[in-house]
Amino acid sequence: MRQLNRLHQYQRLWHATDGEAQSVSVAELAARCFCSERHMRTLLRQMQQAGWLSWQSQSGRGKRGELHFRVTPESLRSEMLEQALNTGQQQNALALAQLDADDLRTLLNPFLGGFWQNETPTLRIPYYRPLDPLVPGFLPGRAEQHLAGQIFSGLTRFTPRSTLPQGDLAHHWDISNDGLSWRFHLHSTLHWHNGDAVTAGQLQQRLLLLLELPALRKLFASVDGIEITHPWCLTFTLHRPDYWLAHRLASYVSCLAHPQHPLIGTGPFRLLTFSRELVRLESHDHYHLGHPLLKAVEFWITPQLFDRDLGTSCRHPVEIAIGEPDELQHLQPVSNSISLGFCYLAQRPGARLSQAQLRRLVQIIHDTSLLQTLPLDENLINPTRELLPGWKMPDWPPQNAPLPEKLTLLYHLPVELHTMAEQLKRYLTTLGCELTLLFHDGKNWDGCTQLASADLMMGDRLIGEAPEYALEQWLRCDPLWPNLLSAPHVAHLQTTLDAVQRQADERERNLALQDVFNTLMNDAILTPLFNYQYRISAPPGVEGIHLNTRGWFDFAEAWIPAPAR
Known part of the structure; x- marks a missing residue:
């Protein structure tokens, strides 16, 4: 990018005198810019x-000329960034934005929020960390799941207006009447993001890979098998009834990518750019539902400083600001809610x-x-005493059993659990119990080697659009439970879950899972600690933003009014 190189050379000239006028020779300027005198004369011209400076040279080799600066490098960078963004040149904008974190945030602030770019509405969101790759299976981060x-x-799929798929x-x-055959009838006009038509065979192949x-x-x-029983019908054959099946297929873990191209999907937005600095989505012209x-x-990644002892992803951003409060004076709250997801304490019995x-x-x-x-x-x-609304902790008589002299507590992100762990450690010390704290640098228990030995565990449980189903999936798939409970206890738990999933009635199934x-709560194996207060703020003119259960909002429902002519 020649313009960026020219800006860097201009910065070198500027910083030599902090923008003050100077009497200087071409040779001295060339030395500052690490170039030849001939190229320096071209740069000055x-x-x-371009109106950046004025240069009055003197005839004769080695003569000193007068150099006056007309604009600051910062204003030039901002102007170039705006031009690159307005013309859709995101990679050029990224190159212009290669600054320290604080400077980057300051530079980006005026360009975050909702804009009409090249006659098309664009929403830019600052985000505090690079996003993890969108790999098949369970994803630890709320942003990646969203x-x-x-x-x-x-x-x-799940929608905000119903907990049923x-x-x-x-x-x-x-x-089927026995619950062992489920036939899913496909839309016949589906298209991948690359424009190719979707076939039942491709969806079957991706499901089998999952x-x-x-x-x-x-x-x-x-599930025993998945067959194509018609060009537009996939049939699941089960060896035991599972009336959570439609819920399982609506979870983000069951979203289907192209079998040969794992980043090509069929959702409302296609992935155009995915890097540590920028993630860009564009609407899918052939989306089969509401466009x-x-x-x-x-997503413009604007990193912040993190606590090195707690890893590089210790923040838990329950507040999303579309634009920066310091620069966007009219930023206002548009949606808030108490999360259904919770932080919890699990104890080894x-x-x-x-x-x-x-x-x-x-x-x-x-x-x-x-x-x-x-x-x-x-x-x-x-703070909460409920796993879900109505799923309350039991009330016991006061317990005074003496505690062991030593216990270990293992916890993972978010950072609030670090504060909780330190507080509990200090309290137990007053009771003569030494609590050793172990930290797992992750958002879940994947890859944790200490899970099988700790006495206490604290973690964060995200809840999706169907709360009861999300908790069933947690018990069935999370590595916490086989490491926390004995083998007979785990086997009994899985058998119980198999019995629960056989109940066709939604209400009865949810009540059985609540039992x-x-x-688990009555045995003091599991207890909730607290929920989060989700909030989204946005500048005026960004509409259709409503919090979902993950603390995000459906991009397909947001909109930006057309600018006044």
Whole structure:
């Protein structure tokens, strides 16, 4: 990018005198810019024609000329950035924005939010960390899970207006009387993001690839096979009824990519750019459902400093600002909610802790001021005694069983759990119990080697659009449970879940699952700690933003009013 190189040369000239006028020779300027005198004269002429500076040379070799600066390098960079963004040259904009984190945020602030770019509506969102690759299977981050649902489609889907799965790639499905055969009838006009028509064979191939993943094999353990029983019909054959099947297929983990091109999907937005600095989505012209009103959505990665002891992803951004409050003076809250997802405490039964001791630890957390006095930002968390609304912790008589002299607590991100762990450690010290803290640098338990030995665990459980199903999926697939419970206990739990999924009635199935979690809470194996308070703020003119259960909003429903002519 020649213009960027020219800007860098201009910065070298500027910084030599902090923008003050100077009397200088061409040879001295060439030395500052690491170029020949001939090229320096060309640069001076080009910069003068562009209006950046004025240069009055003197005839004769080695004579000193007068150099006056007319604009600052920062204003030039901002002007070039705006031009690159307005003409859709994101890569040039990225090159212009290669600055330190604080300078980058300052430079980007005026260009974040909603804009009409090249006569098309574009939404730019600042984000605090690089996004992880969108690989098949479970994704730990809320942003990645949300993106997967915007780029890819499943046979079914969840919508904000219902906890029951709705049609997506399949416009409807039917179930045999015995619950062992599920036929999903596909739309006949589906297209991949590259414009190719979708075939049932491609969807079958991708589904079979997903079922080879160990975690998803657990999720779809009841599935015997997937067959094409008509050019536009996929039939799932089960060896035992599973009335969660449509829910499982609506989860983001079951969204279907092209079998040969894993980043090409059929969702409302196609992935155009995915890098550590920029993620850009553009609307899919052949989307089979409601067409997005936004043409493009961009994530501009503006990294911040992190706590090195807590890894590089320790922040838990429950507040999304589309634009920066310091620069966008009219930024205003547009949506807020209490998350259904929760942070939790899990305790290992039997080995070193009796049930009375387990219950006492729960009471220490919930019946003292420990949760209410966490040194956290105001309006960030909401202490809770419920896993889901109505799924309450039991009330026990006061427990006074003496605690062991030593215990270990293992926890992962978000950073609020670090604060919680430190607070609990200090409290238990006053009771004569030494609590050793172990930190797993991750958003879930994947790859954690200490999970099988810790006495206590604290983690974060994200909840999707169907809360009860999300908790069933957690029990069935998360590595926490086989590491926390004994083998007979795990086997009994899985058998119970198999019995729950056989119930065709949604209400009865949810009540049966609630009984499973009531038992875990009554045995003090699992207890909720707190929910998050999700908030989204946006500048005026960005409409259609409503929080979903992951603290994000559906890009396909957001819109930007056309500018006044």
